[in-house]
Amino acid sequence: MAAVVTLAVLGAGYGLFRPRLRRSTLWKATVTPLASIIGSGFLVVAPLLAAAVGRWAPVGMAAVVAVGYAMGWVMRYAVAAVEPVLGDDPPAVLVDLDRLSEIALGFAYTVSVAFYLRLLASFLLRPFDGDAEPAARLVATALMLGIGVVGWRRGFEGMEAVEEAAVDIKLSIIAGLITGLVVFDVVGPGGVGGSSSASPAADPWSTVRTLAGMVIVVQGFETSRYLGSEFDAAVRVKTMRLAQWISGGIYLVFVSAMVPLFGTFPPQVSDTAIIDAAVTVTPILGPLVLVAAVASQLSAAVADTAGGGAMLVEGRRRSRQARAGYAAVLAGAAAIVWISNVFEIVAFASRAFAVYYLLQTLSAILVAFRTGVAVRKLAGFGAVAAVMAFVVLFGLPVG
Numbered sequence: 001m002a003a004v005v006t007l008a009v010l011g012a013g014y015g016l017f018r019p020r021l022r023r024s025t026l027w028k029a030t031v032t033p034l035a036s037i038i039g040s041g042f043l044v045v046a047p048l049l050a051a052a053v054g055r056w057a058p059v060g061m062a063a064v065v066a067v068g069y070a071m072g073w074v075m076r077y078a079v080a081a082v083e084p085v086l087g088d089d090p091p092a093v094l095v096d097l098d099r100l101s102e103i104a105l106g107f108a109y110t111v112s113v114a115f116y117l118r119l120l121a122s123f124l125l126r127p128f129d130g131d132a133e134p135a136a137r138l139v140a141t142a143l144m145l146g147i148g149v150v151g152w153r154r155g156f157e158g159m160e161a162v163e164e165a166a167v168d169i170k171l172s173i174i175a176g177l178i179t180g181l182v183v184f185d186v187v188g189p190g191g192v193g194g195s196s197s198a199s200p201a202a203d204p205w206s207t208v209r210t211l212a213g214m215v216i217v218v219q220g221f222e223t224s225r226y227l228g229s230e231f232d233a234a235v236r237v238k239t240m241r242l243a244q245w246i247s248g249g250i251y252l253v254f255v256s257a258m259v260p261l262f263g264t265f266p267p268q269v270s271d272t273a274i275i276d277a278a279v280t281v282t283p284i285l286g287p288l289v290l291v292a293a294v295a296s297q298l299s300a301a302v303a304d305t306a307g308g309g310a311m312l313v314e315g316r317r318r319s320r321q322a323r324a325g326y327a328a329v330l331a332g333a334a335a336i337v338w339i340s341n342v343f344e345i346v347a348f349a350s351r352a353f354a355v356y357y358l359l360q361t362l363s364a365i366l367v368a369f370r371t372g373v374a375v376r377k378l379a380g381f382g383a384v385a386a387v388m389a390f391v392v393l394f395g396l397p398v399g
Contacts, residue, residue, distance in 0.1 A: 001282040004183055009176035009288065016168040028164070029224070029231045029239035030246075032303050035167045036220025037247040039116060039300030042174070043293055045217050046255055047273045050262040052210040057262070060211055061255040065248040068218030070384050072244045074361050075222050076237045077381075082360075082367050083233065094366055101359035104352045105222070106329075109308030111349035113301050114333035117143045120297035123290060140337050143298075144330045147305055151326035163306070166299035173292035174250060177278060177285060181257035184281045212387075212395035216350045218247065220300070222357075223307035305329050350397035358388035 021027050049057035086098060121139035150162055224240040231239070264277045275293070278285035309325030336345060365381045 001180060001183060002284040005176040005180040005282055005284055005288070008179035009172050012175035013168070013172035016171055022164065022168075025231070025235065026239055026242070029227060029235050030243050031164045031167050032223045032227060032306060033221040033240055033243035034246060035163050035299035035303040036223050036307070037218055037243060038167075038170065038174075038250065039112075039220065039296055039303075041214075041217030042251075042254075042296055043274055045214070045251060046258040046262075046277075047265045048210070048214060048217075049255060050258075050265050052207050052214075054262070055259055057259055058252065058256040060214075061252055063211060064214050064218055065251060067215050067387055068221075069244055069248065070380075070387070071215075071219075071357050071361075072221045072240060074357070074364050074381060074384050075225055076240055077364050077368070078360055079225055079233050079236050079240070081371070082363050083228070085367050085370075091366075091370075094363055097359050097363045097366070101356045101363070104356040104359065106308055108349045108352035108356060109304045110329050110332040111336060111345055111352070112304045113144075113308070113329060114140075114336040114345075115349070116297045116301035116304070117333065118337050120294055120301070123293050123297070137337050141334055143301075144334050144337075147302055148327055148330045151305065151309065151330075163299050163302040166295045166302070170292050170295035170299060173288050173295070174254070176288060177292070178250070178254055178257055180278075180281045180285055181254070181261075185257055185260050206396075209394050209396045212391045213350060213397050215387075215391055215395070216353050216397070218244075218251065219353050220247075220303065222360075223303055226307050305333075348397075350395070351392055354388055354391040354395065358385060358392060361385040361388060 015021070045061070046057070049060050053060040082094075082098075085094065117140040118136060120143065121136040124139055125136055147162070221240050221244055224236045224243070227236055258277070261277045261280060264280055265273045275286055275289050278289045305326055308329040309327075361381055361384050365378060365385065368378055368381060
């Protein structure tokens, strides 16, 4: 099994690190949203679904991916149709909606960066015993300083290089993990423990609320909305869709392959449960998943820093103002790490993301109505807005 996993990791790595792919404009534009989508959610999605829906986890994941793709549909319309209106004498209500959504997203990004890097610090310090909170805060702050230096000195190009390397490492290891899980499911004992794969005890209302909160797991594609100074609208629309296809496929296959291992998960959802489950397949997956976890947090933190910083200065990624935007996001994240419990505040970030999507959907409805689009598209936007309102009001935050 170890040999199979190693070959899968090396094969995927060879393909992802090929210079031709790394020079590709389409891949460069795909990396930022992809890095953000496959962030910390990858570490907890299987334990969360095991607790919420048990053996129906693949169905639950499909529902979450479908809602995420619907939100992406709205955001792609925003890139293609809302952005031009905002740049050409827009109505005041549209400007207000866009600004409110940016405030919500800016808060969510700042908290997310704090959460990602604080969690990354926990993984880095995992081999050590004792109370690691002060050390974890120092490590998280050091990571923020490192990202800030890269962003200030090299701008978006430097941020993108760090992000792309982390994403390629993460995807290579995920390929090995999924390969190992599939082989284990086919030739293995057919499940370990088994108790968690039974139907969960949660009532239907709590299950729906949990799935609504999990929509945030597939969030991140909106970063394409703020790559306007690097890529044109057509490229951003295409690569946002591509990032959702890749991440959605990974999540669906991964969760489906994890079902036989649900019995290894502890009753309380844990960020490290996936590592313990992976070791059941083969010991080599333990350290590999740990590296993937670190790469996931780093790439997602860099992606959200880049997206948040550019958004704060209205997308001017090449300018000194963009560098100041990166610094502002990181400074806010550092303050959160030192004065707050990030794992509690991230609950507010989950709702802030949902508020952002709701406001963006309202902007899309306004522009669509003014331009006379088909009624079915308006109805689709309305349905997405209703789902986002449900997430804001009733979703159980993931974090």
